[in-house]
Amino acid sequence: MSNPPEKHNKLHTTAVLDFQRVDRIGISEAVLCDHKSPAQIEAILQRFHAQKTPCLLTRLDADKAGALAVQYRERLDFEPISRTAFAPSPLSRLDERQVVIVSGGTSDTPVCMEAARTLAFHGVQATLIQDVGVAGLWRLNERLEEIRRHPLVIAVAGMEGALFSVLGGLVSAPVIAVPTSVGYGVAEGGRLSLNAALGSCAPGMLTVNIDNGYGAACAALRILAV
Amino acid sequence: MSNPPEKHNKLHTTAVLDFQRVDRIGISEAVLCDHKSPAQIEAILQRFHAQKTPCLLTRLDADKAGALAVQYRERLDFEPISRTAFAPSPLSRLDERQVVIVSGGTSDTPVCMEAARTLAFHGVQATLIQDVGVAGLWRLNERLEEIRRHPLVIAVAGMEGALFSVLGGLVSAPVIAVPTSVGYGVAEGGRLSLNAALGSCAPGMLTVNIDNGYGAACAALRILAV
Amino acid sequence: MSNPPEKHNKLHTTAVLDFQRVDRIGISEAVLCDHKSPAQIEAILQRFHAQKTPCLLTRLDADKAGALAVQYRERLDFEPISRTAFAPSPLSRLDERQVVIVSGGTSDTPVCMEAARTLAFHGVQATLIQDVGVAGLWRLNERLEEIRRHPLVIAVAGMEGALFSVLGGLVSAPVIAVPTSVGYGVAEGGRLSLNAALGSCAPGMLTVNIDNGYGAACAALRILAV
């Protein structure tokens, strides 16, 4: 089998990164890794490094992270559960916790952590309150005052997503719902939870894509900047 | 245009009614009217009358009820919101209320009443508690003790159906969820609420078809006979 | 046909209104009229009136508004395109416009106006910029500086909803996407536009249910209160 002739190699153009995004909309460009090869990711990291721009990688699973060349791996602040990496770690952070991340069960942890890590990359700390699903409502009630002390709520839930409506009726802060793909059968990979957020009877619920902890954090950053 | 010749009329066979159903499974045969013409309904009523068997009609809207010949209309105990009719009204009823019907909002009333009327036809009285949707959770909490005094709960909700999970986590009785077609957009004619019941995180939730108050009542009758 | 006997009338319970909602979450309870009969709406208006609480009605089409008894109609500040009504009109309003409502085409007007009227009911004025769909991008570019002067954007679009991503990449404010049911074929009653908002490549887009101008306004109120 012959190698691909050089004429086709010109198809591998350099990625055009949106370094001005942080100036334009206040959010750094992030690199969604799940459709990219290690070689593509390395090329992108090199561009960010050359620009001395901090970089956030999402959906980087541990195997792919391990497949990166050592000089790239070493510079990454990688966290496997959230599948996120920073290059380099952001230095200063605000102490006050402006966002609370509330989830239905421990299976939602990876999505919660993707949101928390994205916030941390932009210098915002979050409080994480897990396992307050509505099947045992007392758990949510016990934490309600703590939740209400935050100006912004990110709610993370799979299955039937009843947590969204209950929370939305109890707090006055903006609630960003992140449906997760936790569940089986009618949960349909997160569709049920997504629609529960969109069709909620609690007024003013806001929603992002399934498992999109990154997007919820970006929306939170936009709101906190108002 | 010629009339249909007689040879085709033989296609109009007499309906074969399942009069022994009440003996076999404890529930009378009911007549689902929404795909039937007034003429078909009249023919069926005549058969029930000849057998001296009480008859329950469901999904009989007011226009179709009004289109029945007067001798059939007169014998009907018709209730327009539930779109149900009895012929004749059942006489004796138990006083104790064994079933509580709990609903999210006033838009769910027709389905609640179809369930209540089906129970009444079989001699079972129900308590109806409406407007306790989870967007204002205090309303449900106020009625919780009353709900818990009933051995069986029928929960009726449209939109995102969060009521099902909240109720299922608070009461020990069997909960029969009846999703309704109330809502728009992602509510998809009741699909969202249906899936919320099926995918509920509260263990042991039971579900029937969308808007199927009749079916929930029949299931309740089976359970009460255990 | 006999009247429904009195024993069934007890099923018509009084609606349980959530008057404390405004204290709890900062948003008044609104009445979604499209599954309610004129009689149900009148009963609810009477309750609000007795409580001297201002009331917002949504999805009240002109025919149903016209079917209300005159004493209820007279008190309503009804606007037919948005299908909203106030009872009574709120008095004082802030002059500063904190929200801009941007839409793709004139067919999206009813949803834009539902959002604007809901904001107005809560004392918030909105700027409305219509007909800036991306098929003629110059129209959006011409209004971009004006849009950027607002701390919050509500974007309203049907069909393929490309407006959401373009806007989200150009402004730093929170963008609340309201997909509309404008379109045909693959537009699937707004599903395409909804998914375009949820799956947007612009980071931090927020979404509400199809045609839900009311919900977008409520979310805006939550954010402005941060």
Add this chain to the structure above:
Amino acid sequence: MSNPPEKHNKLHTTAVLDFQRVDRIGISEAVLCDHKSPAQIEAILQRFHAQKTPCLLTRLDADKAGALAVQYRERLDFEPISRTAFAPSPLSRLDERQVVIVSGGTSDTPVCMEAARTLAFHGVQATLIQDVGVAGLWRLNERLEEIRRHPLVIAVAGMEGALFSVLGGLVSAPVIAVPTSVGYGVAEGGRLSLNAALGSCAPGMLTVNIDNGYGAACAALRILAV
């Protein structure tokens, strides 16, 4: 690649278990294992052990069970086909069989056994009657008297789920339908069988999520406690 710094570890909060669930609704909290790592499961088991509370694990496949540390594995009464485990085994059981589990084919065995094991964990014995699918109706007829001797029926079927309607028309006991994901093409991972149960012409059929043997057993426990 640097380790995740300590500040992010605080995201790993302890699971909040609902130990009071058995008092509130008569059913122990169970641990759905399929979205949890062995480490998460071990942490949960430790909590149950410390509370001296018996624990039921579901959807625990053999590989994941084998990956648990030996001190956890030893305490488990694990059954691989049902993918369930008890810790410890419940001691006393009632002899009388109050539930019959009826299934269409041998491919439905894992779901049947999840139901039977969940009942056993709560002290209820079940009779299991398999391979009575309606393509050979004589098989069901042969076992009908035996089925009728039980106060409660759990029916388990995949493919087109015709078993549900046939059974529902033949027995007066409550029938809880458990659709399974057995089948291909239009069976759509159990959707067809699920809808067959929900849309059944037999009055009073009750349904749970696809492959949800656990949920059917929980519903049976609620009903038997009436």
Add this chain to the structure above:
Amino acid sequence: MSNPPEKHNKLHTTAVLDFQRVDRIGISEAVLCDHKSPAQIEAILQRFHAQKTPCLLTRLDADKAGALAVQYRERLDFEPISRTAFAPSPLSRLDERQVVIVSGGTSDTPVCMEAARTLAFHGVQATLIQDVGVAGLWRLNERLEEIRRHPLVIAVAGMEGALFSVLGGLVSAPVIAVPTSVGYGVAEGGRLSLNAALGSCAPGMLTVNIDNGYGAACAALRILAV
């Protein structure tokens, strides 16, 4: 408003009818009327009449039939329940009944009659057995010997379509399943019944489109000609 100029009228071309279809595949071309205007139907009838070819019209509702000019109406043997018309009536028919049409309920009558009328148009008589749905299995058992005397079965059912599998397991003849749009909620306009036929556990079930009594009859004609 000006009339459409003549140059556009050339777009109204004459329909190209497939008069040789009966020679090629043994089935006459039929005219599906539901997307055609009365004027289009009249033009087609005129073509058939000029060719002295008998014509079958399907999905011709009574209103549209009544809107045809009197000279067309008079020649039609119209039957309103099946919404079919012949022009002219076929003369000779075989006496022996080679096809039995079995249906679940009286709501399926229009589809049964479309099949029966299509067969009659081609000279084949059918036996019609209605109301033998599986919720009351004794009704089917009573007619089973009669059904087995026919070489070909057309089974017509809506809702969950359990009739198809039960019949397919009891008779050795080819069974053509015609799903109908009878039902609500999960019945999804006939989709559930269609999939029940396709996913049946009874081997060798054959299926046509929803409500397609015409297609089932055409398939029967092909089989009888083998």
Add this chain to the structure above:
Amino acid sequence: MSNPPEKHNKLHTTAVLDFQRVDRIGISEAVLCDHKSPAQIEAILQRFHAQKTPCLLTRLDADKAGALAVQYRERLDFEPISRTAFAPSPLSRLDERQVVIVSGGTSDTPVCMEAARTLAFHGVQATLIQDVGVAGLWRLNERLEEIRRHPLVIAVAGMEGALFSVLGGLVSAPVIAVPTSVGYGVAEGGRLSLNAALGSCAPGMLTVNIDNGYGAACAALRILAV
């Protein structure tokens, strides 16, 4: 009911028309009328008239056209089957027919004519060949040479859309498939035909939205300008 106060009228902004579209992409802006009121359409027509720009209206049904004020109606070259109108009629046209529109059946006529009228508005004449559906393949074969004489083919078909693949395998010209909503049951409002075009085994098939004759014509204009 009070009139809407003046402050809300400012929401009715003037439509922003894209008059420069014809210079930018070679296609005039058209007005999709099906979500617009007569008042909105009149306002738009006035704008076009003031600009002395010819205007194309699509999806204008006869009732809505008749509801326009007489001064607008009079200027329209309205054609009811295609539901299109020109204001004013374009004068000069090329004689050579560069596009052939091929359809499966007479029910597809309105979509064929929307395409033909859109082409005519831009000065391109089309040949229309109808009723060449593949159930009678001889009809297509008879017209094949005529079809091949055109540099561009627009194929219009509903139901299962088999015409697209057959045509695509027989001609070398670009084929633009326009799926139509003709059919029932599995045809799903044109989805089946749409997917048949997209999933065609004939290489190089191009597709537009369901019933989108206008879009197919616009694409043809782009291609003819290459």
Add this chain to the structure above:
Amino acid sequence: MSNPPEKHNKLHTTAVLDFQRVDRIGISEAVLCDHKSPAQIEAILQRFHAQKTPCLLTRLDADKAGALAVQYRERLDFEPISRTAFAPSPLSRLDERQVVIVSGGTSDTPVCMEAARTLAFHGVQATLIQDVGVAGLWRLNERLEEIRRHPLVIAVAGMEGALFSVLGGLVSAPVIAVPTSVGYGVAEGGRLSLNAALGSCAPGMLTVNIDNGYGAACAALRILAV
């Protein structure tokens, strides 16, 4: 981890095989292997062997066949492409070929062979004509006379399934369409091809489930026995 205690083993009941099926409907019971473990398959084979009844296995992939104990493997006439096995091989076969299996492309071969092997097991020989997809219509035309010499056609196609309508318009024999899961994107695992068969404009097309070569063969056996 303790072994499952004996008390749970009673759940492993013996499969109830339908040996009388061949007498009742003329088709042997077959064993669908894809949801069964090797141990379950061995137990079933032993039952068939003890009854001296020939057995057909379907969906038995090569790995699972290889995992059977040697005494079972040796008796099997296994064919890996069709994933079918006979035990033992049927002896006598009719020479005349009554069925022709026509397919669109070589990717459809496994399904064609499942049909051919199922027919062979019941003593019926089939002619196989592949690669006659409609993108190159001359290929089908070349084989048309040969196809027409058979009394029954099984048509196998994936992607857009245009072959079904073309064939159905050209032959008078019954055509059983078998949609296959060949394709990608809109082909949706065979759904497109399935719907193309059901929604075909060719009258009297018959359809089975996706990839169901076994079912098509069973239907053919029913028809040939008429």
Add this chain to the structure above:
Amino acid sequence: MSNPPEKHNKLHTTAVLDFQRVDRIGISEAVLCDHKSPAQIEAILQRFHAQKTPCLLTRLDADKAGALAVQYRERLDFEPISRTAFAPSPLSRLDERQVVIVSGGTSDTPVCMEAARTLAFHGVQATLIQDVGVAGLWRLNERLEEIRRHPLVIAVAGMEGALFSVLGGLVSAPVIAVPTSVGYGVAEGGRLSLNAALGSCAPGMLTVNIDNGYGAACAALRILAV
């Protein structure tokens, strides 16, 4: 396990290749490899080689290419990212670039390259412009003049596909949209991007199946030949 007896081998017929396709429609037959075994691919390559006809293979992943016998592998001009192979490489190419391939992000590269390689196989060179997604609109604006210099645009995008509408409103050339399966959640394997192209507000957008770079190139070849 016995080998398949010879009588079944006759089912393995030789593939019928459409060598005349290039004469008929100007496009060579290509071999879609993803449902074919290495043995089937080798047999096809041998046929092409014997006919001295150049051959294009698509969806040939690197593993399957490596599994081909060495004499076949050696003759292939294989490119792994596009998963395409030529046998042999086409010699002469036009220098002028008539097609520009524009994509949203680097994850779309494989589809871009499948299109570019298919064009190259037919002697057409393409310019590739990647990473111009609309979240950073300046990137597209920077390249707009370059894009406009090409007579034909192939636009490749996943996620919400907003690139299609923006491009379609900015260029007058034909735009062929290729939706890709890049994205997650509501992106639904490319469905969202596909529908965004079909439902685009930009007039005259043309669309092919998800990930179908090959089909887009074939359509481009048809258009360039006009």
